[in-house]
Amino acid sequence: METQSLRTDDCAEEIIETYADMVYRIAVSRVGSATDAEDIFQEVFLRYVRYACRHAFESEEHRRAWLIRVTLNCSKTFWSSAWRSKTVPLEERDCGVQFAGNEQSELFESLQALPEKYRTVLHLFYFEDLTTEEIGKVLHLKPTAVRMRLTRGRERLREAMKGGCCNES
Amino acid sequence: MNRKTVEEIKEQLRAPDALVKRTKYLAAAQRERTGGRTDARVRHIGRRVALAGMCAALAMVLAMPYLTHSNDGRPITNGSGQVVQGSENPDGFAGFELTVLAAPASAGTDGKVQTNEARLSKLGPTVEIPLADYSQLMSSVPGLPITIELMDETQADEIRVRAESGSLMTWDIESGTIDQAGGEYVVHEVWTNDPKLAAGSETVYWGPGDAEEAVIVVTAYQDEKEVGSQKIRIHKENGKYYGSLV
Known part of the structure; x- marks a missing residue:
């Protein structure tokens, strides 16, 4: 990825453009709803603007890790929000994410059904192409713990999909 | 997959x-x-x-x-x-x-700043109460501020602040918005211990309501396990609230 100005308050639009899909995917993966993911998406980038006005990022990896961490934190806060948990019963929530094919829908729904700790690691590994070391840094886990979660997550996913193929690489 | x-x-x-x-x-x-x-x-x-x-x-x-x-x-x-x-x-x-x-x-004549935000107490390296005392008559803050400083070496991936009485809230200074968090607040600006990622801090405010005293518990979790906890006792004296470590 081309290195951009690391004092980033002057290129927020480019950063939003670059990381929009990543932030959106992580948010959808964590909250399971497109509408809620949009709220988190905006919150993440507004925080980014506030943060980038006062701080510089050391590298593009630093910036990406910051965005992933803040997206995860915002998603966690979203779920733990007392207002949210009291006003929208889980069973009434509309996912709002639809896929063209059954295979994608089945995989996505199976992923969503996994416990959060497995879902996050699987998502970062397969969808955002982070290495186990990078995931460890973002989630404050040792790489061995990340690999353990990956293995267990894949096992659970395989069970959930009843014989589906889970190749790792 | x-x-x-x-x-x-x-x-x-x-x-x-x-x-x-x-x-x-x-x-x-x-x-x-x-x-x-x-x-x-x-x-x-x-x-x-x-x-x-x-x-x-x-x-x-x-x-x-x-x-x-x-x-x-x-x-x-x-x-x-x-x-x-x-x-x-x-x-x-x-x-x-x-x-x-x-x-x-309030800067003094000796050149040293006589700040009225003298730090009352510190909970290890991470939690502090920036005001010496708090009164409900103060219009500059919505409650007694409790600041959680997240240093580079912060190991916790989640910090929860719990108030046994009164209520917790956050305050967006820029917009003036106050969000009531109730009895528990999860600090969300927790960064990794990777030195490349910056440390941050977050302030949560405690509002007394009718309470004369309260105990606030700050608990750190890592990988869903409790790794540390600190208690702050708040008591009222002559119309002002003071915090101290338990």
């Missing part, structure tokens, strides 16, 4: 264009607001400098008789008998260089 299916899901989970456009607009507005705040701070310092300048000018006017007259009361003159004004005195005095530091109005 089938790579092709993953790629198809990724393709279908793209951020909607309208969302991206809206966020860019909001980000630009946010940037302007942040810039506006900086300008306000500069104007504030500018007002202080102007005030200091006026004080210095007044001091100069008052001191003029002493600067232009020798100790015996006679005017100081140069070789041609002209009265020397201020910096043009014959001893080579080059004038005043006035340095003004932006400091709170």
Whole structure:
């Protein structure tokens, strides 16, 4: 990825453009709803603007890790929000994410059904192409713990999909 | 996991264009607001400098008789008998260089800032109460602030603040918005211990309501396990609330 100005308050639009899909995917993966993911998406980038006005990022990896961490934190806060948990019963929530094919829908729904700790690691590994070391840094886990979660997550996913193929690489 | 299916899901989970456009607009507005705040701070310092300048000018006017007259009361003159004004005195005095530091109005005369935000107590390296005391009559803060400083070496991935009485809230200073969190608040600005990722801090405010005293518990979790906990006891005395470690 081309290195951009690391004092980033002057290129927020480019950063939003670059990381929009990543932030959106992580948010959808964590909250399971497109509408809620949009709220988190905006919150993440507004925080980014506030943060980038006062701080510089050391590298593009630093910036990406910051965005992933803040997206995860915002998603966690979203779920733990007392207002949210009291006003929208889980069973009434509309996912709002639809896929063209059954295979994608089945995989996505199976992923969503996994416990959060497995879902996050699987998502970062397969969808955002982070290495186990990078995931460890973002989630404050040792790489061995990340690999353990990956293995267990894949096992659970395989069970959930009843014989589906889970190749790792 | 089938790579092709993953790629198809990724393709279908793209951020909607309208969302991206809206966020860019909001980000630009946010940037302007942040810039506006900086300008306000500069104007504030500018007002202080102007005030200091006026004080210095007044001091100069008052001191003029002493600067232009020798100790015996006679005017100081140069070789041609002209009265020397201020910096043009014959001893080579080059004038005043006035340095003004932006400091709170309560700054002392010894040059040290007598801040009214003396840190009352510290909970290890991470939690502090920045106000010495809090009164419900204070309009500058919505409650007793509790700041959780997240250092680079912070190991916790989640910090929860729990109030056994009263209530917790957050306050967005820029917009003035107060969010009631109730009895428990999860600190979300927790960074990794990777030194490349910056540390941050977050302040949660405790509002007493009708409570005369309260215990606030700050608990750190790592990988869903409790790794540390601290208690702050708050009590009321003469209409003010004070915090202390338990």
